[in-house]
Amino acid sequence: MSAHLAVAIVASDAADALAQARSLPSDVTLVEYRLDMMTTIDVQALAEQTPLPAIFTCRPVSQGGGFDGPETERRVILKQALTAGGVVDIEMEALPALAPFIVDPARVIGSHHDFGGMLRGWGELSRRIRDLGAGVAKLVGMAASEADALPPLAWLAHEDRPAIAIAMGPAGVATRLLAPRFPAAFLTFASLAVTSAPGQINVREFVERYGFRRIAGANPLLILLTPSPVPWEQVQRYRRAMKRRFSDAAWLLPVPVETFHPGLLQALRLARVSGIVRTPGVEVSADLQAHGLDIHAHAWDVSRPSFTSFPDYSDADALMAFFSQGI
Numbered sequence: 001m002s003a004h005l006a007v008a009i010v011a012s013d014a015a016d017a018l019a020q021a022r023s024l025p026s027d028v029t030l031v032e033y034r035l036d037m038m039t040t041i042d043v044q045a046l047a048e049q050t051p052l053p054a055i056f057t058c059r060p061v062s063q064g065g066g067f068d069g070p071e072t073e074r075r076v077i078l079k080q081a082l083t084a085g086g087v088v089d090i091e092m093e094a095l096p097a098l099a100p101f102i103v104d105p106a107r108v109i110g111s112h113h114d115f116g117g118m119l120r121g122w123g124e125l126s127r128r129i130r131d132l133g134a135g136v137a138k139l140v141g142m143a144a145s146e147a148d149a150l151p152p153l154a155w156l157a158h159e160d161r162p163a164i165a166i167a168m169g170p171a172g173v174a175t176r177l178l179a180p181r182f183p184a185a186f187l188t189f190a191s192l193a194v195t196s197a198p199g200q201i202n203v204r205e206f207v208e209r210y211g212f213r214r215i216a217g218a219n220p221l222l223i224l225l226t227p228s229p230v231p232w233e234q235v236q237r238y239r240r241a242m243k244r245r246f247s248d249a250a251w252l253l254p255v256p257v258e259t260f261h262p263g264l265l266q267a268l269r270l271a272r273v274s275g276i277v278r279t280p281g282v283e284v285s286a287d288l289q290a291h292g293l294d295i296h297a298h299a300w301d302v303s304r305p306s307f308t309s310f311p312d313y314s315d316a317d318a319l320m321a322f323f324s325q326g327i
Contacts, residue, residue, distance in 0.1 A: 003180040004187035005212050006030035006055065007203050010194040014042040014049075020192055022051050027207045030187055032057055032089075035077060036067035043077065047084035055109065056081035057089040063113045064197070082108075087136075092125070095132035102133045109164065109186075110134025114141045118148050118167070122155035126163065136186050138164035142198070143172030147263030150270075157270045159184035169198045170228065174255050174267060176201060180216035181271040188212075209235075211251060218251035220274035220303070222323060227281035228256035234279070241316035245324045259283040262291055265302070274303040275323045279313055301326040 005028050011017035017038070021031045032055040035041050043056060058077045059065020067074050075097060081088045082101050089109040090098055102108050110129035112119070118141035119125065126137040139155065141148065152165035152175045163184045167175045176199065179188040190203035190212075206212050209232060215221070222242070224235060238252050257264065260282055268276060277299045278284065284295045293300055297309035299319055303326060310322045 002216060003185040004030040006032055006187040006189050007192055008032040008034055008189055010034050010037045013038055013040040014045040018049050025207050027212055030055060036065040041077060043080045043084050047086055054086040055089055056086055063091050064115050092129050095134060099133045105133055105135035108134040109136040109138050111138035117142055118151055122151060136162040140166045140168060143167035143169045145261060146171050146257045146259055147261035148172060149174040149267040150263035153267045153270050156182045156184055162186040172199050177210060177253060177255060178271040214251040215253060219249045222252045222275040223268055223273050224252055224254040225257050225260055225278045225282045226254050230254045230256055237316045241320040245320040257282055259285055261285045262287050265291060269302060276300050276302055277313055
């Protein structure tokens with residue numbers, strides 16, 4: 001399956017949420033209505049008038065959401081959503097009480113979030129969620145460094161059923177960008193006017209600059225590790241040089257990071273990345289030497305068992321010539 005591009009809508013009421021949903025780019029195939037952020041909740045109006053297939057979420061404060069009322073009241077809202085159509089996001093802890101009301105597991109996302117760090121036991125959590133009646137498992141942790149991209153993407157790489165894996169925060173942006181590379185990925189999230197979770201990318205930037213539509217099928221996919229903000233003029237120079245050397249299926253994807261860690265390297269390889277370019281300002285962990293990388297280089301062909309390095313980053317044509325020799 002192809003991963004959906006979903007946009008989380010933060011709005012005061014149904015009318016505001018629907019207006020935002022109607023403004024979304026055509027690449028968006030799912031919209032998430034954050035009921036927990038609304039002052040007035042009208043699930044039926046949202047279900048009947050939504051311009052896109054919908055996810056209904058009513059996240060409690062304990063799981064990073066905005067709903068601070070009684071749990072019994074929240075579950076009434078979730079029951080309404082289960083009967084209204086669309087997909088409903090239900091926290092793992094709430095699934096046992098709501099399991100009798102689940103008719104179609106494929107329309108239920110069972111989720112678990114850790115805002116304090118990365119989750120442990122991804123496989124076990126996934127099994128528990130599915131055993132409780134959810135067809136889609138969603139596991140989310142908070143990235144402390146770019147190395148934390150590995151646990152979510154490693155879990156996603158081994159899943160054979162629909163799954164959502166996210167490392168929140170600026171250090172986890174790679175998980176949002178690379179999720180479409182994994183067959184099990186149900187979706188990746190973007191934001192519109194207001195972000196609903198740390199590290200979300202604006203939807204128009206995701207579509208127009210990062211090239212959401214290109215990511216899943218890119219062959220080869222080259223990664224540009226760059227500090228934030230992304231130097232888009234430099235990205236365009238690389239992409240123009242890439243076009244001269246490769247077919248239209250090739251794509252260069254910038255990933256804003258502070259440090260290139262071994263964990264990030266492993267995550268990129270799981271995402272079937274062929275080459276990596278590092279611009280100045282991105283530090284290189286000395287631990288990468290143990291993985292066969294020349295840490296003083298600025299580009300690496302990682303498509304082969306023995307990584308080949310290239311010293312320069314500034315000459316776009318020379319870089320693409322280097323990569324084209326091994327790909």
